[in-house]
Amino acid sequence: MAPLCNERELIILGDQLVRPPYQRFEGRREPHAALEELAALLDRSRGVPGRRRCLVALTWVRVGADSIQETLLRLALIRAGLPEPELQVPAQPGYRWSPRADLGYPAPKIAIQYEGDTHFTPQQQRADQRRDNIFLAEGWRVLRFNSEDSREGFQRAVAQVRAALGLE
CATH class of the missing domain: 3.40.960.10 (VSR Endonuclease)
Known part of the structure; x- marks a missing residue:
């Protein structure tokens, strides 16, 4: 997704990946990913287009944004x-x-x-x-x-x- 998204869109995606789910609406108990998992993924993605933009976006991703x-x-x-x-x-x-x-x-x-x-x-x-x-x-x-x-x-x-x- 990184080559297709701007920094703001990547922050939005990141926030949604790390947010705790509402069990009664979503049927899951855990977030899709943890901040540490996203950081590790980027660490393993050297040379991938958009990686730098993702690294910057990740510094602004926060747990707790519900929308x-x-x-x-x-x-x-x-x-x-x-x-x-x-x-x-x-x-x-x-x-x-x-x-x-x-x-x-x-x-x-x-x-x-x-x-x-x-x-x-x-x-x-x-x-x-x-x-x-x-x-x-x-x-x-x-x-x-x-x-x-x-x-x-x-x-x-x-x-x-x-x-x-x-x-x-």
Whole structure:
């Protein structure tokens, strides 16, 4: 795939390969690959077209991006010079179970959610409201983005995250 993909596309592919699966939807328990396995594969692939691009992309692959849009949002924040957000950030660290933000900055308590089309059903909206209320009760600021934000390259999202971080 390397000769056919640009760096951003390779990062997206890598994120999807290393993400933990949702067992109830995917019927598997393990990611397709581990970061170490991808690195070892590239080490054995000297001379293969696109290898250098893959090596660069691999430095930006992260475990925890559940969707392409989450990866694109993370990359937009980084490209804009913001600190790299953490992925799958718990509202209540240290608890046995806690709702998670897709991305976030734990120290200033900024939770970032990307809401794909599945989040606009009444049932999912109720679940998301309950999730967000836990974050809010714990003192977090919750920023929610969707396909409209993606269509504009996350420009407003970047500005809103920058403002929330106090970096204006």
